[in-house]
Amino acid sequence: MTSKQKLPCCCKGSGNTYKIIMVRHGESEWNQKNLFCGWYNADLSAKGVQEAQSAGKALKQAGHKFDLAYTSVLMRANKTLDAILKELGQQNIPIQKTWRLNERHYGGLTGLNKLDTVAKYGEEQVAIWRRSFNVPPPAITPENPYYDHIINDPIYNDGPAKNEFPMFESLELTIKRTLPFWNDVIVPQIKTGKFILIAAHGNSLRGLVKHLDNMSNEEIMQLNLPTGIPFMYTLNKSSLKPVEGGSLQFLGDPETVRKAMEDVANQIKKK
Numbered sequence: 001m002t003s004k005q006k007l008p009c010c011c012k013g014s015g016n017t018y019k020i021i022m023v024r025h026g027e028s029e030w031n032q033k034n035l036f037c038g039w040y041n042a043d044l045s046a047k048g049v050q051e052a053q054s055a056g057k058a059l060k061q062a063g064h065k066f067d068l069a070y071t072s073v074l075m076r077a078n079k080t081l082d083a084i085l086k087e088l089g090q091q092n093i094p095i096q097k098t099w100r101l102n103e104r105h106y107g108g109l110t111g112l113n114k115l116d117t118v119a120k121y122g123e124e125q126v127a128i129w130r131r132s133f134n135v136p137p138p139a140i141t142p143e144n145p146y147y148d149h150i151i152n153d154p155i156y157n158d159g160p161a162k163n164e165f166p167m168f169e170s171l172e173l174t175i176k177r178t179l180p181f182w183n184d185v186i187v188p189q190i191k192t193g194k195f196i197l198i199a200a201h202g203n204s205l206r207g208l209v210k211h212l213d214n215m216s217n218e219e220i221m222q223l224n225l226p227t228g229i230p231f232m233y234t235l236n237k238s239s240l241k242p243v244e245g246g247s248l249q250f251l252g253d254p255e256t257v258r259k260a261m262e263d264v265a266n267q268i269k270k271k
């Protein structure tokens with residue numbers, strides 16, 4: 001996205017609506033290498049840093065001023081949020097980090113190249129692992145080179161507890177730990193009129209989108225979120241559900257967004 005593109009106008013919401021903006025982090029080093037990442041704490045790639053800065057510039061151009069931000073405990077989302085707030089000159093707003101907004105845990109696929117995985121298990125199986133609602137990937141085992149690193153990472157010192165630490169997650173399981181945070185923490189803040197930015201991940205955000213838009217288990221399979229392109233929801237104040245036209249309003253040129261979504265879907269297709 002360039003700072004010249006037309007963006008929806010700024011406002012926290014008005015009258016009968018609230019607004020909230022979400023963004024998937026900029027491209028990570030593991031996205032760039034086409035590796036399943038999940039709970040591994042990969043850094044942003046140089047392109048990802050640029051995407052985050054561009055997102056910040058676009059939000060600034062649209063005049064958005066946030067009161068509060070939420071992010072996961074993973075640095076790709078944290079650094080994206082920091083870059084956006086820096087562009088906005090809003091580094092002083094409160095930020096809450098939670099493992100509940102983490103990417104889904106990719107289990108035994110963590111660290112595998114997506115195309116190598118297709119070569120081994122077939123495209124249909126990999127598509128099911130990536131996008132089905134309730135079929136989880138295989139569990140991560142101690143033989144996985146990233147097992148120890150993930151389970152002992154100090155970013156998880158504040159949770160989840162060792163006895164509930166996931167070894168894999170489907171989208172359904174991801175939603176089961178993300179939605180309570182949305183309902184119990186984020187929604188009460190939205191209701192006080194705070195304008196919120198969430199910087200998170202492809203699948204933790206797909207879970208929120210599924211909930212907000214009442215998408216079926218089949219419909220959500222088709223949604224691929226691009227890196228570093230913010231999107232806004234305009235919510236009805238009483239239902240906290242999107243008003244007509246208020247879903248998934250990307251702050252970017254529609255053709256660029258369409259192409260970026262297609263590229264995510266095509267990560268398991270041979271070039």
Ligand SMILES: O=C(O)[C@@H](COP(=O)(O)O)OP(=O)(O)O
Pocket residue numbers: 024028031035036037038039103104106130200201202203264
């Ligand atoms: O874990 C990962 O590899 C990607 C998503 O991969 P797909 O589900 O799109 O394969 O998560 P993110 O880059 O948003 O943190």
